[in-house]
Amino acid sequence: MSSDRDTTRIVRSWLLDGPTELPDRVLDAVLDQLPSTHQGRATWWPARRLSHMNTPMRFALGAVAIVIAVVLGINLLGSNIGGPSPTPTPAPSGASEEPVVRAWIDAVNERDQEAATAVMSDRVVVSDTTLEREEAARTILETWCPMDVLSVQRVGDSYIVEAAFVEDDLGTCTAGVPGTTGMFVVEVVDGKVSRLP
Amino acid sequence: MDTDLVTRAQRGDEEAFASLAVAVGDRLHAVAHRILRDIDLAEDATQQALLAIWQDLPQLRDPARFDAWSYRLLVRACYAEGRKSRQWSPNMRLLPSDEPMQADGSDSIVDRDQLERGFRRLSIDHRAVVVLHHYLDWPLDRIAETLGVPAGTVRSRLHHAMRGLRAALDADARPPAREVAQ
Numbered sequence: 001m002s003s004d005r006d007t008t009r010i011v012r013s014w015l016l017d018g019p020t021e022l023p024d025r026v027l028d029a030v031l032d033q034l035p036s037t038h039q040g041r042a043t044w045w046p047a048r049r050l051s052h053m054n055t056p057m058r059f060a061l062g063a064v065a066i067v068i069a070v071v072l073g074i075n076l077l078g079s080n081i082g083g084p085s086p087t088p089t090p091a092p093s094g095a096s097e098e099p100v101v102r103a104w105i106d107a108v109n110e111r112d113q114e115a116a117t118a119v120m121s122d123r124v125v126v127s128d129t130t131l132e133r134e135e136a137a138r139t140i141l142e143t144w145c146p147m148d149v150l151s152v153q154r155v156g157d158s159y160i161v162e163a164a165f166v167e168d169d170l171g172t173c174t175a176g177v178p179g180t181t182g183m184f185v186v187e188v189v190d191g192k193v194s195r196l197p
Numbered sequence: 198m199d200t201d202l203v204t205r206a207q208r209g210d211e212e213a214f215a216s217l218a219v220a221v222g223d224r225l226h227a228v229a230h231r232i233l234r235d236i237d238l239a240e241d242a243t244q245q246a247l248l249a250i251w252q253d254l255p256q257l258r259d260p261a262r263f264d265a266w267s268y269r270l271l272v273r274a275c276y277a278e279g280r281k282s283r284q285w286s287p288n289m290r291l292l293p294s295d296e297p298m299q300a301d302g303s304d305s306i307v308d309r310d311q312l313e314r315g316f317r318r319l320s321i322d323h324r325a326v327v328v329l330h331h332y333l334d335w336p337l338d339r340i341a342e343t344l345g346v347p348a349g350t351v352r353s354r355l356h357h358a359m360r361g362l363r364a365a366l367d368a369d370a371r372p373p374a375r376e377v378a379q
Contacts (some may be wrong), residue, residue, distance in 0.1 A: 019236065034251060172256070
């Protein structure tokens with residue numbers, strides 16, 4: 001029977017065996033593709049920090065955010081369109097799933113994949129692509145910046161979250177710009193997060 | 198890593214990126230191969246990772262963190278390659294029949310074969326932690342930061358993986374290869 005120390009020694013020795021050089025043809029293939037491969041920019045959040053904007057620009061951005069929230073609310077309400085007010089209607093009935101949304105955001109902030117998957121549906125739509133729960137959680141945890149939740153507003157099965165993004169440990173998160181605020185919609189079905197931006 | 202090279206590559210300088218790719222390509226490939234245990238998958242993963250690095254470089258806010266960030270993209274590419282190839286190729290290679298054994302017989306061809314099988318049974322998540330810790334000698338907190346998971350998760354994955362590998366080694370009830378040959 002192997003001891004822990006034996007196992008570690010054997011594994012380390014075994015891992016030394018293998019290639020250590022990348023074949024030139026692979027490197028050449030990468031470099032050949034550079035001209036046709038566009039470099040991305042910061043993703044779906046405004047890349048400019050609010051503090052760098054002048055006052056009219058801040059008001060304009062605020063107005064755009066409100067319009068987006070209202071339009072999203074109207075779309076999500078579907079048949080309720082035509083009511084007296086274009087603002088999001090309060091939750092019609094049933095228990096609020098806001099704790100699910102907040103638990104999910106806590107898991108994202110903690111980079112806790114187990115906790116995140118625990119409150120996600122088996123299949124989750126992320127950016128209009130349907131992913132298996134584990135893959136969706138991994139994708140989110142690798143890319144989303146941690147956030148401080150400013151408000152969560154229920155609209156039907158969806159929740160509009162307003163959050164202030166902060167830097168992650170590695171400084172490499174790409175969804176959300178630290179130092180800015182943003183809004184996004186989380187859809188919850190049967191007590192599980194089922195759709196994300 | 199030369200942060201000036203990283204910064205220039207972030208601005209779209211292909212020559213700077215080529216220098217970066219040369220500098221990091223070998224070690225990324227070595228890690229990819231050890232995670233995926235397949236030469237073709239490892240080459241594909243490394244290629245995908247290098248292209249992802251090029252594409253996402255402008256989003257890297259701190260060029261000094263390029264190294265850790267590049268490994269994160271590599272592990273992500275390994276996940277993708279692992280998913281694509283559900284049917285793992287056998288990756289057979291000839292082993293020298295007269296390979297010297299350790300005095301205690303613990304590092305034999307049989308051990309390596311058992312390890313290979315045990316390792317392939319692990320998920321990519323677990324393999325990545327084993328390789329980063331036991332091949333690159335990284336501490337667990339650095340692995341956690343790179344993979345973007347809590348340190349407790351890394352510890353748990355490493356424990357689970359090593360337990361699986363130890364079980365694989367212990368499962369070999371056969372006598373050493375030389376005895377079989379005799």
